[in-house]
Amino acid sequence: MNSTLKSLFLDQLADMYDSEHRITKALPKLIETATCKELKTALESHLRETEGQIGILERVFKTFDEKPNQTRCDAIVGILSEGDTIVKKNKKAPTVNAAIIAAAQKVEHYEIATYGCLRAWANTLGNNEAAGLLEEILDEEKAADQSLNELSEEKNEEALEEVEVGSARR
Secondary structure, eight states: OOOOHHHHHHHHHHHHHHHHHHHHHHHHHHHHHOOOHHHHHHHHHHHHHHHHHHHHHHHHHHHTTOOOOOOOOHHHHHHHHHHHHHHHHHTTSTTHHHHHHHHHHHHHHHHHHHHHHHHHHHHHTTOHHHHHHHHHHHHHHHHHHHHHHHHHHHHHHHHHHHHHHHHHHO
16 A cells, blocks of 8 residues: 555544544533533533534545545544543542543543644645644644643542541541
């Protein structure tokens, strides 16, 4: 197989198209499990963004005269599986919101890394429209990560305080 930057780009684009579809299925479970109103709101907002990102990715495919297609993203499958395990282990614990944030941030960091590469490749390939669309998604992912960072400071302290209060009662 003769691999080119364009074929690499399209392969990774299909990978992210699959990722975003998988994330839209995973986020409702996290929203349901979260016990913090602010976290639920942040995740609901990101779910709407993710649904919009699927449409943006479809537009990116079109800028390359390609039909949108999905390639199983083993990385996101693994990250989501690990996140599910972390959340399940903490579901009834005071650490549940901290666990959800950690799981969500792992997804965000993967997306930020991949969208950064895709944007750079689109620029290199001379497709400014695709690069602009990917920059839009990248900005949303960075904002979601920042929102989770801010929430994590508060939720980590709450989880620690609840554990300390529980230990003091013993």
